[in-house]
Amino acid sequence: METRYPRPSSGPHTLKLLAVTCCLAGFFHHSVTATPVLHTDIGIPNTVIVRNYLNGSEGNIVYQGPTPAPGQTLSGGASSWTYSTGGGDPQIVYNDGAGTYDHATYPWVRMRYQQNRAAQAQAWENPAQGGEFINFPGSLSMSEVSGNPDSTVNAPVTPDGSGIRFDPFPNAVDGDVFTADYLMLDRFQTIGLGEWDRAGDQQGWATPNISGASVANSLLRGTSTGDSQVTSGPGFDADSFKYIQIRLKTSGSLAQVFWGTGGAYVAERSINLGNGDGEYHTYLIDFSNEPTWNGANMTVRLDPVSGGAANTFELDYIRASTGAMIPEPSSVVLLGLGGLALLTLRRRLM
Numbered sequence: 001m002e003t004r005y006p007r008p009s010s011g012p013h014t015l016k017l018l019a020v021t022c023c024l025a026g027f028f029h030h031s032v033t034a035t036p037v038l039h040t041d042i043g044i045p046n047t048v049i050v051r052n053y054l055n056g057s058e059g060n061i062v063y064q065g066p067t068p069a070p071g072q073t074l075s076g077g078a079s080s081w082t083y084s085t086g087g088g089d090p091q092i093v094y095n096d097g098a099g100t101y102d103h104a105t106y107p108w109v110r111m112r113y114q115q116n117r118a119a120q121a122q123a124w125e126n127p128a129q130g131g132e133f134i135n136f137p138g139s140l141s142m143s144e145v146s147g148n149p150d151s152t153v154n155a156p157v158t159p160d161g162s163g164i165r166f167d168p169f170p171n172a173v174d175g176d177v178f179t180a181d182y183l184m185l186d187r188f189q190t191i192g193l194g195e196w197d198r199a200g201d202q203q204g205w206a207t208p209n210i211s212g213a214s215v216a217n218s219l220l221r222g223t224s225t226g227d228s229q230v231t232s233g234p235g236f237d238a239d240s241f242k243y244i245q246i247r248l249k250t251s252g253s254l255a256q257v258f259w260g261t262g263g264a265y266v267a268e269r270s271i272n273l274g275n276g277d278g279e280y281h282t283y284l285i286d287f288s289n290e291p292t293w294n295g296a297n298m299t300v301r302l303d304p305v306s307g308g309a310a311n312t313f314e315l316d317y318i319r320a321s322t323g324a325m326i327p328e329p330s331s332v333v334l335l336g337l338g339g340l341a342l343l344t345l346r347r348r349l350m
């Protein structure tokens with residue numbers, strides 16, 4: 001199923017761009033077979049953060065179900081709720097105002113959480129109507145799950161809520177604890193391979209040749225001491241998740257992404273992101289035409305700084321997704337016409 005939108009058009013402009021892209025790819029990537037396409041700083045968000053609990057307090061929260069409401073503790077970028085009484089259908093509702101969350105544009109709900117006892121959780125659009133929920137599995141360890149409340153469980157329904165609610169347990173028991181790292185909405189199904197959104201939690205990534213690696217304030221930070229690597233995170237299905245999204249700040253040269261199954265990384269399966277300039281940049285890599293991008297256990301490695309020592313970096317996330325918003329190649333070629341190109345893009349987005 002084609003999930004990329006908008007679809008690239010064919011025509012003289014496209015062919016011209018392809019010719020330029022292939023020439024640049026051959027020059028920078030040192031590869032004639034790899035065909036991932038890099039888009040830098042497109043500026044089209046694919047993810048909305050509902051809560052990631054980085055602040056010491058939060059508002060617009062309503063508790064339904066057992067009374068008294070659960071006690072909330074916010075610490076290190078995570079929120080824990082402890083229930084002191086049992087009861088049916090505990091619910092945590094975020095009412096951030098009418099129209100806050102566009103469930104039609106961002107239909108995928110993604111949560112990372114753990115429970116003191118494994119029991120089914122749910123996420124709902126709010127106010128909810130029948131069918132607008134997704135069942136999430138019980139989890140004793142901090143794990144990420146995602147689902148589309150409008151297309152699973154029940155027959156597809158039209159999104160009409162603009163809030164978010166989640167049910168941490170089907171029934172609360174005295175002493176139940178639910179701890180959430182984040183709650184996000186995605187345009188396409190997405191895996192947060194590394195969000196680094198809970199203090200001290202590297203989410204299984206190793207950091208060889210990096211000194212002072214630390215996770216805080218939703219960033220993985222460190223200083224390169226040589227061949228710096230952030231590797232390799234959870235494996236995922238490359239046949240479904242064909243796009244990698246990265247947000248990175250570095251002052252070093254030529255950040256590089258490797259990919260492969262089985263943990264082997266070679267130069268032939270790598271792409272350079274370009275030189276860092278001390279500012280944040282987003283990198284969207286389209287692997288949909290890459291012949292080596294397949295298999296059920298794909299992993300990636302990011303070298304935030306290639307060569308050289310003592311370059312610092314800040315890494316916000318590495319995500320894999322089934323689709324991404326990408327301007328039509330013809331729009332990029334037309335960028336020389338300024339406003340016309342932007343108008344084209346905006347119209348496509350509506």
Ligand SMILES: [Ca+2]
Nearest residue numbers: 052077181197
């Ligand atoms: Ca968090």
Ligand SMILES: [Ca+2]
Nearest residue numbers: 195218219316
């Ligand atoms: Ca982050």
